[in-house]
Amino acid sequence: MLVQTYKDMLGAKSVIRDLAGAAVERGKEIGYENVFDYSLGNPSVPVPQEFTDTMIKLLQETDTLTLHGYSPSLTIPSVREKVAESLERRFGIPYKMQHVFMTSGAAGAIAHAVRLVTEPGDEVLTFAPFFPEYHPYVDLSGAVLKVVPPRFEDFQINFEKAEEMLTEKVMAVLINTPNNPTGVVYSEETLKKLAELLTKKSKEYGHIIYLITDEPYREIVFDNKTAACPSKFYDHSIMCYSFSKSLSIPGERIGYVAINPACAEAETLINMCGQISRGIGHNCPSSIIQLAVAECVDMTADLSVYEKNMNLIYDELKDLGLTIVRPGGTFYIFPKAPEEDAKAFSKKALKYDLILVPADTFGAPGYFRMAYCIDTEKVERSLPVLRKFIKENY
Amino acid sequence: MLVQTYKDMLGAKSVIRDLAGAAVERGKEIGYENVFDYSLGNPSVPVPQEFTDTMIKLLQETDTLTLHGYSPSLTIPSVREKVAESLERRFGIPYKMQHVFMTSGAAGAIAHAVRLVTEPGDEVLTFAPFFPEYHPYVDLSGAVLKVVPPRFEDFQINFEKAEEMLTEKVMAVLINTPNNPTGVVYSEETLKKLAELLTKKSKEYGHIIYLITDEPYREIVFDNKTAACPSKFYDHSIMCYSFSKSLSIPGERIGYVAINPACAEAETLINMCGQISRGIGHNCPSSIIQLAVAECVDMTADLSVYEKNMNLIYDELKDLGLTIVRPGGTFYIFPKAPEEDAKAFSKKALKYDLILVPADTFGAPGYFRMAYCIDTEKVERSLPVLRKFIKENY
Numbered sequence: 001m002l003v004q005t006y007k008d009m010l011g012a013k014s015v016i017r018d019l020a021g022a023a024v025e026r027g028k029e030i031g032y033e034n035v036f037d038y039s040l041g042n043p044s045v046p047v048p049q050e051f052t053d054t055m056i057k058l059l060q061e062t063d064t065l066t067l068h069g070y071s072p073s074l075t076i077p078s079v080r081e082k083v084a085e086s087l088e089r090r091f092g093i094p095y096k097m098q099h100v101f102m103t104s105g106a107a108g109a110i111a112h113a114v115r116l117v118t119e120p121g122d123e124v125l126t127f128a129p130f131f132p133e134y135h136p137y138v139d140l141s142g143a144v145l146k147v148v149p150p151r152f153e154d155f156q157i158n159f160e161k162a163e164e165m166l167t168e169k170v171m172a173v174l175i176n177t178p179n180n181p182t183g184v185v186y187s188e189e190t191l192k193k194l195a196e197l198l199t200k201k202s203k204e205y206g207h208i209i210y211l212i213t214d215e216p217y218r219e220i221v222f223d224n225k226t227a228a229c230p231s232k233f234y235d236h237s238i239m240c241y242s243f244s245k246s247l248s249i250p251g252e253r254i255g256y257v258a259i260n261p262a263c264a265e266a267e268t269l270i271n272m273c274g275q276i277s278r279g280i281g282h283n284c285p286s287s288i289i290q291l292a293v294a295e296c297v298d299m300t301a302d303l304s305v306y307e308k309n310m311n312l313i314y315d316e317l318k319d320l321g322l323t324i325v326r327p328g329g330t331f332y333i334f335p336k337a338p339e340e341d342a343k344a345f346s347k348k349a350l351k352y353d354l355i356l357v358p359a360d361t362f363g364a365p366g367y368f369r370m371a372y373c374i375d376t377e378k379v380e381r382s383l384p385v386l387r388k389f390i391k392e393n394y
Numbered sequence: 395m396l397v398q399t400y401k402d403m404l405g406a407k408s409v410i411r412d413l414a415g416a417a418v419e420r421g422k423e424i425g426y427e428n429v430f431d432y433s434l435g436n437p438s439v440p441v442p443q444e445f446t447d448t449m450i451k452l453l454q455e456t457d458t459l460t461l462h463g464y465s466p467s468l469t470i471p472s473v474r475e476k477v478a479e480s481l482e483r484r485f486g487i488p489y490k491m492q493h494v495f496m497t498s499g500a501a502g503a504i505a506h507a508v509r510l511v512t513e514p515g516d517e518v519l520t521f522a523p524f525f526p527e528y529h530p531y532v533d534l535s536g537a538v539l540k541v542v543p544p545r546f547e548d549f550q551i552n553f554e555k556a557e558e559m560l561t562e563k564v565m566a567v568l569i570n571t572p573n574n575p576t577g578v579v580y581s582e583e584t585l586k587k588l589a590e591l592l593t594k595k596s597k598e599y600g601h602i603i604y605l606i607t608d609e610p611y612r613e614i615v616f617d618n619k620t621a622a623c624p625s626k627f628y629d630h631s632i633m634c635y636s637f638s639k640s641l642s643i644p645g646e647r648i649g650y651v652a653i654n655p656a657c658a659e660a661e662t663l664i665n666m667c668g669q670i671s672r673g674i675g676h677n678c679p680s681s682i683i684q685l686a687v688a689e690c691v692d693m694t695a696d697l698s699v700y701e702k703n704m705n706l707i708y709d710e711l712k713d714l715g716l717t718i719v720r721p722g723g724t725f726y727i728f729p730k731a732p733e734e735d736a737k738a739f740s741k742k743a744l745k746y747d748l749i750l751v752p753a754d755t756f757g758a759p760g761y762f763r764m765a766y767c768i769d770t771e772k773v774e775r776s777l778p779v780l781r782k783f784i785k786e787n788y
Contacts, residue, residue, distance in 0.1 A: 002536070252680045
């Protein structure tokens with residue numbers, strides 16, 4: 001009963017949304033600048049001026065019927081071409097236009113990817129801790145999301161459990177690197193090992209197990225490193241990208257699916273994306289937004305603040321003695337709460353106007369997430385409060 | 395097997411797309427200005443300057459994080475409010491913000507509406523001739539589209555057949571007025587009679603039969619008339635609108651669902667829209683586009699050219715003796731072909747560089763559609779050619 005499912009979803013509360021709401025309410029009492037709101041993963045650095053300039057230029061100089069006209073059903077060819085060129089240049093994988101399909105952000109990309117390679121009842125495997133929105137993306141397609149428990153020491157992949165859960169029913173494995181909520185970047189070793197496992201199991205079961213890679217945080221990597229590209233290690237990979245974080249434009253809902261040219265039926269799969277879009281009534285992302293990101297495809301906002309914030313918070317938490325894996329990227333950090341019940345911990349933190357998200361719904365009870373996409377000045381003011389909270393309670 | 399369905403869809407050719415492609419190819423030979431391309435329903439009048447100015451102003455004056463930030467899951471409140479106010483002002487129905495949800499055009503609106511009120515296997519009834527994309531919108535939700543045959547004399551509703559087909563399995567009736575492909579506007583009498591039928595059958599079956607109204611052509615009505623608003627006649631109505639045609643911005647994918655405040659559970663249904671969006675990964679339309687249409691909600695492009703074109707074509711076809719119902723709006727006209735096989739007719743027309751779409755897939759074999767959203771100058775040049783074609787062949 002799908003209609004009932006949607007109704008039931010209305011009743012289910014999102015911890016993150018609830019806490020974000022509480023932060024706003026508390027802000028009305030004491031001023032939002034005094035609420036240390038680490039709840040929402042909402043980009044906090046300005047959109048690059050080049051993006052704004054590109055948008056204005058498009059509006060001033062393009063014929064309006066061309067600019068705002070229907071996209072072809074596989075999205076705008078010149079845009080797909082620019083994305084493919086950029087990917088080929090950066091990752092050395094020979095993507096061409098016919099391997100790229102523009103989507104409504106990574107959400108749209110994942111929803112399409114799941115529909116491409118699963119039938120209702122098939123399983124999609126992901127690794128905890130994981131982004132809770134994977135549940136609606138996968139479950140409401142008719143497929144079933146299965147979650148491999150975390151490898152707590154470094155939040156890479158728990159291969160022992162993964163192998164056990166990778167049964168014949170699994171048609172796709174969904175990874176997120178750099179990872180929300182841990183901030184961990186999967187190592188080359190992890191990606192190689194995963195590719196080996198998928199190759200082995202695909203052969204064993206006589207069907208391809210696809211790798212769906214959710215990479216919206218790809219450009220937010222610390223210590224002058226870059227994130228290893230999962231598609232380099234496995235042919236049957238479907239890259240899901242969003243410009244939300246790299247350009248600070250989450251409201252514009254723009255991203256893409258890029259299918260490894262070495263993937264079986266890569267072009268057919270892209271063509272099928274157009275049909276999936278028809279079926280869900282979301283035929284293409286906004287045309288002007290497609291054209292604008294194509295012009296800014298290799299650009300990012302000034303993302304350095306996230307690293308600065310991470311270092312400040314990491315050092316403080318480490319010094320406070322919390323169990324914690326140092327993030328390699330994103331704008332999240334994922335410490336273990338100093339008591340077993342992270343919800344109780346989060347509730348106590350509220351009294352200090354610290355908004356920390358307990359990670360039960362991320363598949364890692366006892367941990368909490370801090371989204372440090374906020375001003376560094378606020379992070380700095382929050383640290384003594386965090387210290388006070390921990391010292392007074394634990 | 396959904397994956398197979400998507401693959402099969404790739405093989406199924408769209409007559410409209412094929413003809414549009416043929417027109418472009420022929421244009422390469424003789425110049426596109428010499429191809430009388432009546433295939434595609436693509437707006438041909440410029441976007442209003444006010445829309446462009448609004449977009450530029452938003453880009454220049456709004457904080458980038460606000461402008462391009464995440465929409466709330468029910469879309470932007472100020473936008474929903476402006477749409478509701480406009481609807482209340484125009485149609486006298488007390489819509490409020492909580493009855494409106496912004497969507498990716500009418501396609502997104504219909505896809506949401508169908509998912510709101512049907513379970514897989516339920517039936518949705520529509521009336522021929524109908525927009526062929528209703529098939530993917532409905533069928534891929536799991537519901538089943540059933541098509542009531544046309545009432546040829548005036549292309550209003552064939553109530554005799556409608557009553558027969560309105561079985562207990564029907565959960566929603568989907569209408570399109572002003573209509574693609576006929577250009578006919580449903581009369582108040584038709585809408586009243588439909589409402590009576592739905593009320594009667596809802597009572598008989600003990601469940602609400604919803605009325606989904608697809609109204610992208612609402613602002614293109616001729617002879618200084620306005621289109622009757624279907625929601626005024628039936629409480630359980632879900633209005634699906636798109637700004638594609640009124641503002642000439644089909645590529646921006648922006649429209650809305652507006653649920654009659656008198657409808658059972660109107661607010662719950664709107665809340666459910668947010669959950670449906672999560673499930674299909676298309677969480678909101680572009681934020682800047684939402685904000686821009688809110689500023690232009692009562693504005694239209696200069697749509698007068700469509701009426702001018704219609705009159706020219708209607709008079710010519712009438713004079714040629716073709717069976718034809720005079721359109722009350724849209725940019726379509728739907729004559730009966732002068733031979734039984736409209737496909738053969740359309741093929742012969744190609745030799746005169748006339749691109750006319752046979753209407754078999756619209757559910758009215760023997761008819762053809764002309765989309766006259768082209769320059770009047772071209773329409774004028776096409777008329778002698780049309781005359782020559784008919785005279786030489788029939």
